[in-house]
Amino acid sequence: MPAPARRCLEHQGRTDGPLPYGPNSSSPELVAAVAGQHGIPLATEEVMVTSGSQAALFALFHAHVEAGSAVLGPDPGFVAYRSLAQLCQAQPVGYALGPGGALDADLVEAALVEALRAGHPVSMVVLNHPANPTGGLADADSLRRVAELCARHGAVLVSDEVYRELWVGAGGQPAGLHEAAGLDAGVVLGSVSKAFGAPGLRVGWAVGPAELLAPARVVHNAMTTAPARPSQDAATALLTSAAEVLPTARREVARRWEVLAEVAPELLARADAAAGRPDPGPAAGTGSCSGQQPAAGAGSRSMSRAGFYLWLPLPAGTDPAGTTAFALRVRDESLVTTVPGDAFGPRGAGFLRVSLGGPVEELVEGLVRLAPWWEG
Numbered sequence: 079m080p081a082p083a084r085r086c087l088e089h090q091g092r093t094d095g096p097l098p099y100g101p102n103s104s105s106p107e108l109v110a111a112v113a114g115q116h117g118i119p120l121a122t123e124e125v126m127v128t129s130g131s132q133a134a135l136f137a138l139f140h141a142h143v144e145a146g147s148a149v150l151g152p153d154p155g156f157v158a159y160r161s162l163a164q165l166c167q168a169q170p171v172g173y174a175l176g177p178g179g180a181l182d183a184d185l186v187e188a189a190l191v192e193a194l195r196a197g198h199p200v201s202m203v204v205l206n207h208p209a210n211p212t213g214g215l216a217d218a219d220s221l222r223r224v225a226e227l228c229a230r231h232g233a234v235l236v237s238d239e240v241y242r243e244l245w246v247g248a249g250g251q252p253a254g255l256h257e258a259a260g261l262d263a264g265v266v267l268g269s270v271s272k273a274f275g276a277p278g279l280r281v282g283w284a285v286g287p288a289e290l291l292a293p294a295r296v297v298h299n300a301m302t303t304a305p306a307r308p309s310q311d312a313a314t315a316l317l318t319s320a321a322e323v324l325p326t327a328r329r330e331v332a333r334r335w336e337v338l339a340e341v342a343p344e345l346l347a348r349a350d351a352a353a354g355r356p357d358p359g360p361a362a363g364t365g366s367c368s369g370q371q372p373a374a375g376a377g378s379r380s381m382s383r384a385g386f387y388l389w390l391p392l393p394a395g396t397d398p399a400g401t402t403a404f405a406l407r408v409r410d411e412s413l414v415t416t417v418p419g420d421a422f423g424p425r426g427a428g429f430l431r432v433s434l435g436g437p438v439e440e441l442v443e444g445l446v447r448l449a450p451w452w453e454g
């Protein structure tokens with residue numbers, strides 16, 4: 079956990095006196111810190127602090143998704159979108175992604191048309207960029223096109239951007255929905271769980287039009303009242319120290335990609351080839367571990383990378399229908415845990431999600447054990 083949060087919690091542990099509730103709408107300091115971090119001017123009613131972005135998703139789904147409607151989400155995509163749609167008795171509909179897991183507005187539109195044809199009005203469209211599990215991004219034009227599509231069809235657009243601060247290399251911060259299409263385009267999710275390194279605090283947020291957040295606040299308050307007070311204060315400490323915390327987190331993630339490039343370059347090359355990323359050639363590393371940016375046009379693999387997941391195709395000749403069986407063999411024979419891609423949706427078959435998180439020594443050991451499965 080980054081030092082500002084630790085210091086805050088230590089201070090709280092030494093302080094006498096009551097430990098109050100909420101407040102339900104969260105502390106004004108935390109709301110202001112979220113607004114300050116978001117990048118566009120916001121009013122208080124346009125920020126909803128929640129118990130992790132997971133609780134923001136739960137509240138938004140229960141406020142806006144009608145039984146019998148369709149919810150569009152990425153396939154492969156973060157599993158909560160599908161299960162929340164089912165909890166709301168809606169139909170989860172996966173849309174395909176472009177090369178490298180990138181958002182492709184045409185593919186979202188195709189899924190929307192298909193859902194309408196099947197008789198399901200579309201109540202919500204969920205985007206996730208940078209994406210879990212693929213690391214895929216969204217460009218500003220695609221975000222604007224999806225926002226227009228949702229506006230035309232009366233669907234609530236939710237853009238899950240919890241990994242957006244974890245970018246690596248010269249590409250800079252990936253596009254965000256509100257910067258690309260304005261606040262009215264939909265709701266953007268953020269969290270202290272990823273770049274701020276504090277998932278155990280359980281603090282996240284939704285930012286968007288007040289009228290979309292108001293009914294979701296009712297759900298969230300009924301569910302949790304508010305995130306725990308010490309967590310709210312520690313999250314405030316993190317957000318107000320973003321200038322110190324985020325560059326450190328980005329350096330740490332860059333280091334993970336560099337470890338991968340050094341220990342198992344063939345795995346990185348296979349993942350990049352499957353994603354359609356150019357081969358940087360033998361001389362170009364990820365370029366950001368030292369804090370230096372690669373020269374423009376150097377073709378570094380780091381140029382548009384974000385997050386800490388490697389989306390790795392199965393070894394050539396392995397049947398995609400056996401994705402889970404392959405992941406289990408790797409687990410049982412090499413004691414390395416990966417997530418089979420089809421756990422994220424049927425289009426994830428043929429891939430494994432490899433996390434670059436955890437202690438670096440364990441990452442190195444895991445990669446050393448993993449690499450031979452792709453040899454030959």
Ligand SMILES: Cc1ncc(COP(=O)(O)O)c(C=O)c1O
Nearest residue numbers: 130131132156210240269271282
């Ligand atoms: C894409 C995505 N969204 C949301 C979440 C939920 O995160 P949290 O509730 O910790 O903010 C996760 C967690 O892994 C995630 O990967």
